[in-house]
Amino acid sequence: MLSSSKFLLPVLPRLFRFTAMSSVTGTYELQDPLNYRGGTRVQPADGNHYEDVYEPATGRVIGKFLCSGEKEVDLAVQSAQTAFKAWSQKSGMERGTILLEAARIIRERREEIAKMETINNGKSLFEALVDIDISWQCIQYYAGLAGSLAGQHIQLPGGSFAYTRREPLGVCVGIGAWNYPFQIACWKSAPALACGNAMVFKPSPFTPISVVLLAEIYTEAGVPKGLFNVVQGGAATGQFLCQHSNVAKVSFTGSVPTGSKIMEMAAKGIKPVTLELGGKSPLIIFSDCVLENAVKGALMANFLTQGEVCCNGTRVFVQREILSAFTKEVVRQTQNIKIGDPLLEDTRMGPLINRPHLEKVLSFIKQAKEQGAEVLCGGEPYVPEDPKLHEGFYVSPCILGNCEDNMTCVKEEIFGPVMSILPFDTEEEALERANSTRFGLAGGVFTKYCHPKKD
Template sequence: MSPPSKIENYIGGTYRPSAGNERFETRNPATGEVLAVIEQAVVADLEAALESADAGLAQWRELTGAERGRILRRAADLLRARNEDLARLEVLDTGKPLQEALAVDILSGADCLEYFGGIAPAIHGDHYQLGANFAYTRREALGVCAGIGAWNYPMQIACWKSAPALACGNAMIFKPAELTPLTAAKLAEIYTEAGLPPGVFNVVQGDARVGRWLTSAPGIAKVSLTGEVGTGKAVMAAAAGTLKQVTLELGGKSPIIIFDDADLDSAVSGAILGNFYTQGEICSNGTRVFVQRPVLDAFLSKVTTRAERIRIGNPMDPETQLGAMISEDHGRKVMAYIEAGKREGARLVCGGRRATVQGCEQGWFIEPTIFTDCTDDMTIVREEIFGPVMSVLSFETEDEVIVRANDTLFGLSAGVFTRDLTRGHRVIAALEAGTCWINTYNITPIEIPFGGYKQSGIGRENSLAAINHYTQLKTVYVETGKLSAPY
């Protein structure tokens, strides 16, 4: 599937040219070639999207949960049928390896639509018997919701936000990241083909100005953002003006803790997946790897050997395991962190250089990088890098590592590797993180909640927990007898 030469905003079930004349280009991160020209949404476009969403919402709310669910499941089937074409489009947009996009990006989005399509008929309130009287609650849609996506998993994030919103009877205006605008529009096409009424899912393209409008517009009831912490704070502040509901899935600097009784090969696999998958551009990555001192040398030997075997190459090559950074600016930022690690005394044991890939000379490819002899105060240990950079730290005792692992403003994820499951559960209970794993890492099936503590976010994506974020609860008390007053 080739991207269209021009991408307009998708409003009311069709593409519409922008009311303004501002355009921007989106480029292939691996080659630098222009993929498409994108029409920047202006206020008139955003107002049209909101008007369209209001009209679609009136029709969508009238459908039963079962009817809404059938449309979502039909869209899931279409995503799966077009996995290969959409995955290739995602690779052009993000620079990630094709093997990853084929296995995860589109199919996980389809899983999400199928899951929420399945539970849409079961979204209901509760009944309370109160003697002869009774009460009940209703779960009602919020209205028009705004979704603001990130550039690392464009299709998956668009599904994670839209599927629960639509299942609950809401409409959504979705803004993809300006660096990865291609596949959200394809999702909109699929929703329309599956039978979604016009306006129930609109896509508006553009930069931060679009996000600011969506966050402050009085007609929007809720904003769901995936992004970095600074953006999350700005969204929360802007939403306060109209008391919008907000869910935020933000950044992380997550710990992986490897005890000396762990299955070391599994722990190495967890550390590799938690640092180098999608070029390290994953918010939940476990980039602070704490290794108990008796197995530190063995771990470093194994993880270095594995990292050095990772195949860097053209993302479209099925054999490639590590692709391109999303942009030159981001690649330079990651390299600056690597230089800071060297400067502050961490010992580089693997990678640390920009790689050149034949036919992709304009892309920013960075070798899988591992530092050891790290200390908790180093820049590479404190700040989110969002690139293929692992910091290895040693520890002596369980109590010590818990304190150090929690010493961060973030709290998105954490992982523990140990054969002692009692200790595993005990340590996880003490860690300040919202999404945790024991003896694995970065596994996020749609059935379980995903989200963080502290400055890693507010609320949860996925699972039944998401229903609470896209509905409001109405309580109704019913008097069955004759009402009398004391005066």
């Protein structure tokens, strides 16, 4: 067992109100344990290595955390089991009331939480505020459902009857991604808790901070201590969770290769699994569209959260009649996107999550050029004017023209601000090409035309 590090201090009450830190870019320092068990922040009981925590905007290491080992995972599951016994006996109305209080607290503190999300993730504060609003709305929605969950009464022959009842699974595991850390934690925990389950959550090691704020909020709202626990770590910690005999279900958001491994591990214990994985979604723009709307849609579908969104419409199919006009306008507007300090209100694109990911995105662009694509704008490392941001992980949003379906940039998920434009002629052609990849997460269409109803 490793000893506590000097920069991890005892937790301070309600620290997430920013009473002990600055929200100015380049000033935050991580001070408190990032594991949460039994209703409080704790150091892991075991672990074999530390991970650095970065501020993407500046490239600074803002702290470290110890990855949780098998003993810590077991303690977190035990904590969840104990809390589950009390929580599962509450009525749906009682659970809903507590979840409504959690939603209220998040809504009240949305700005503080959004700032922390921006510091650790890099997305603009403008977007982070929207994420936090969606988070409390999600919890509020499932709070409303909690009291209405019921079974069925079935009349049988001879005057007898049968009935069904819904029972919670037990301890559920949530494994989150780094692009929407707080929001994904809410998406996974709200339905689980509403149905009477407990949860152990493992965030991405790249974004370990904000989920602990959610754990504190749940405790403050009134859930039993230990109902929502947080363990930090990478693949090894995730493996301990998936293989734990007392875990009833696993929910994962992330890459296809990792999702495949999680499904394999969970299968050994016959655990149900929910996976939300990668994408290479098509966006089909017909010549009869409202061009202004189509351009706005393409910009959002490619550059939201620096392009680090699994359902982004990165294959933009444009009908040949408007290809030139669309391309000209989308390039113009892309070049006007303000890149820089994500904590500034007028910034619309912050940094990528870390340097390895920045290099990965740049390598995709380089390969696209080698395969014949044309860089119409962007696609280069970006250095903001502010000196404190010079080591941040920025890239200028990129648009690729002259793309073909067999290019790597069109077939593979880049997970960065890179748009591939592909011309098409007919609806049939567009549909066939849109469905030609192994990804099928999302899709979009811009057109005025609707098929007439058949009699």
